[in-house]
Amino acid sequence: xxxxxxxxxxxxxxxxxxxxxxxxxxxxxxxxxxxxxxxxxxxxxxxxxxxxxxxxxxxxxxxxxxxxxxxxxxxxxxxxxxxxxxxxxxxxxxxxxxxxxxxxxxxxxxxxxxxxxxxxxxxxxxxxxxxxxxxxxxxxxxxxxxxxxxxxxxxxxxxxxxxxxxxxxxxxxxxxxxxxxxxxxxxxxxxxxxxxxxxxxxxxxxxxxxxxxxxxxxxxxxxxxxxxxxxxxxxxxxxxxxxxxxxxxxxxxxxxxxxxxxxxxxxxxxxxxxxxxxxxxxxxxxxxxxxxxxx
Amino acid sequence: xxxxxxxxxxxxxxxxxxxxxxxxxxxxxxxxxxxxxxxxxxxxxxxxxxxxxxxxxxxxxxxxxxxxxxxxxxxxxxxxxxxxxxxxxxxxxxxxxxxxxxxxxxxxxxxxxxxxxxxxxxxxxxxxxxxxxxxxxxxxxxxxxxxxxxxxxxxxxxxxxxxxxxxxxxxxxxxxxxxxxxxxxxxxxxxxxxxxxxxxxxxxxxxxxxxxxxxxxxxxxxxxxxxxxxxxxxxxxxxxxxxxxxxxxxxxxxxxxxxxxxxxxxxxxxxxxxxxxxx
Numbered sequence: 001x002x003x004x005x006x007x008x009x010x011x012x013x014x015x016x017x018x019x020x021x022x023x024x025x026x027x028x029x030x031x032x033x034x035x036x037x038x039x040x041x042x043x044x045x046x047x048x049x050x051x052x053x054x055x056x057x058x059x060x061x062x063x064x065x066x067x068x069x070x071x072x073x074x075x076x077x078x079x080x081x082x083x084x085x086x087x088x089x090x091x092x093x094x095x096x097x098x099x100x101x102x103x104x105x106x107x108x109x110x111x112x113x114x115x116x117x118x119x120x121x122x123x124x125x126x127x128x129x130x131x132x133x134x135x136x137x138x139x140x141x142x143x144x145x146x147x148x149x150x151x152x153x154x155x156x157x158x159x160x161x162x163x164x165x166x167x168x169x170x171x172x173x174x175x176x177x178x179x180x181x182x183x184x185x186x187x188x189x190x191x192x193x194x195x196x197x198x199x200x201x202x203x204x205x206x207x208x209x210x211x212x213x214x215x216x217x218x219x220x221x222x223x224x225x226x227x228x229x230x231x232x233x234x235x236x237x238x239x240x241x242x243x244x245x246x247x248x249x250x251x252x253x254x255x256x257x258x259x260x261x262x263x264x265x266x267x268x269x270x271x272x273x274x275x276x277x278x279x280x281x282x283x284x285x286x287x288x289x290x291x292x293x294x295x
Numbered sequence: 296x297x298x299x300x301x302x303x304x305x306x307x308x309x310x311x312x313x314x315x316x317x318x319x320x321x322x323x324x325x326x327x328x329x330x331x332x333x334x335x336x337x338x339x340x341x342x343x344x345x346x347x348x349x350x351x352x353x354x355x356x357x358x359x360x361x362x363x364x365x366x367x368x369x370x371x372x373x374x375x376x377x378x379x380x381x382x383x384x385x386x387x388x389x390x391x392x393x394x395x396x397x398x399x400x401x402x403x404x405x406x407x408x409x410x411x412x413x414x415x416x417x418x419x420x421x422x423x424x425x426x427x428x429x430x431x432x433x434x435x436x437x438x439x440x441x442x443x444x445x446x447x448x449x450x451x452x453x454x455x456x457x458x459x460x461x462x463x464x465x466x467x468x469x470x471x472x473x474x475x476x477x478x479x480x481x482x483x484x485x486x487x488x489x490x491x492x493x494x495x496x497x498x499x500x501x502x503x504x505x506x507x508x509x510x511x512x513x514x515x516x517x518x519x520x521x522x523x524x525x526x527x528x529x530x531x532x533x534x535x536x537x538x539x540x541x542x543x544x545x546x547x548x549x550x551x552x553x554x555x556x557x558x559x560x561x562x563x564x565x566x567x568x569x570x571x572x573x574x
Contacts, residue, residue, distance in 0.1 A: 022380075034410035079315075083315045088316075113331070120542060
């Protein structure tokens with residue numbers, strides 16, 4: 001986020017120094033120190049032990065599983081996000097606000113409950129559990145359960161970024177394209193998509209970060225089978241509980257690097273979308289001035 | 296004019312996108328969430344009540360609500376001070392710290408959990424200092440408050456910051472010109488303007504803390520009756536295949552967080568109307 005610097009120096013120096021001191025202490029205590037801790041613990045014995053810990057087969061298979069879950073869950077929520085925001089932003093119908101609330105719902109649900117609901121449905125003693133077991137499928141304590149829980153947790157992220165952007169864009173440009181003979185798909189690809197690209201990217205970043213990092217929900221449905229159903233965060237837990245601190249913090253520092261990339265990408269996209277908004281405001285202001293002169 | 300569920304539009308794809316949206320939400324969100332209530336309905340009212348009022352469950356509710364409340368209060372106080380300093384003053388490291396505020400949103404909770412535990416355990420650098428002062432930090436309710444403060448840190452700062460930026464400095468100058476001191480300007484001009492954002496940030500931080508699991512399990516020690524949070528008790532019940540018990544606790548937690556969310560939405564609606572009236 002970019003904030004303009006306001007010049008207010010009305011506060012006495014003492015108050016100013018105290019406020020800055022408290023803020024810097026608070027933020028360092030809770031943000032800077034934990035980061036330093038992760039890195040310090042990971043590289044306590046040097047770089048090689050940390051790298052070796054990452055190369056262990058269980059850790060590698062955790063990384064593979066997380067990538068696989070990402071490759072399945074994010075596209076599903078991408079399709080959902082695009083279709084839901086198209087329906088919600090471009091049309092007027094009854095019950096729209098209720099639907100938006102429903103999309104936001106998973107954010108308010110505790111991660112543990114997000115995992116639990118799928119155990120209640122598909123677990124061995126769940127509602128559909130016996131039916132699924134009879135047919136030889138396995139959902140809970142296997143890949144499908146992990147993907148389902150992840151999809152539930154990350155469902156709102158893309159949709160809730162896209163809906164306001166698409167709403168702000170209005171429908172005139174799409175209507176013009178349709179009137180000029182474009183088909184629906186062309187209109188979407190050539191008109192809508194370029195307009196919402198930064199919002200879409202922003203949602204994808206948030207969705208990816210949450211998919212990789214989700215712990216509570218996945219922990220409930222995964223069953224913690226070493227080398228099979230452990231994602232990266234679960235591997236951190238297992239290594240930590242086995243007192244393999246170098247390993248746990250080495251894997252955690254991978255997550256830390258991903259978080260840093262997420263934050264940088266986020267601020268880049270925020271800057272870009274603010275830029276796009278500004279140029280659009282200028283363009284419409286210029287248009288207004290031109291029209292005013294013509295009249 | 297006849298009543299229509301949907302206004303006419305020349306744009307295509309409403310049926311397809313709406314149909315997909317509704318079936319996806321139904322399968323992924325509604326059906327699974329409904330099973331909580333189906334499962335807890337398997338208990339009778341008396342059974343439900345008995346499950347959620349056993350001493351162990353009550354202790355976990357008290358702990359979860361208490362620690363989440365304490366963490367949200369810490370965040371409300373220090374978060375608004377930090378928001379003020381980040382918006383109003385320039386100091387070395389300001390941009391860096393401001394960018395870092397979103398870290399708890401981006402950093403997976405497991406990584407945060409082990410980092411905070413290592414910091415606050417008795418052999419960690421901060422935990423050692425605290426324990427020589429006679430305070431036990433990790434593996435106590437205080438440790439849970441620390442983890443929840445980290446998790447909820449961005450909410451207050453990120454809700455208060457934009458309001459502080461929008462605030463017209465002329466209001467404060469006018470108050471000063473009219474003879475109000477700094478204290479009076481703060482209570483009469485600044486606080487009323489900031490309060491809705493502050494309460495929203497507080498409630499969001501509280502709601503997040505209530506359900507948090509990943510960062511807490513490492514630092515809390517997980518002792519029944521003293522450091523066992525409600526989400527952990529749900530996991531324990533699930534592992535014992537006590538599905539109705541887990542569902543009953545979850546139902547209570549869900550209702551609590553929905554009420555919080557509803558409060559936040561009402562508050563935002565109210566403050567939006569309030570601001571519009573002011574303008």
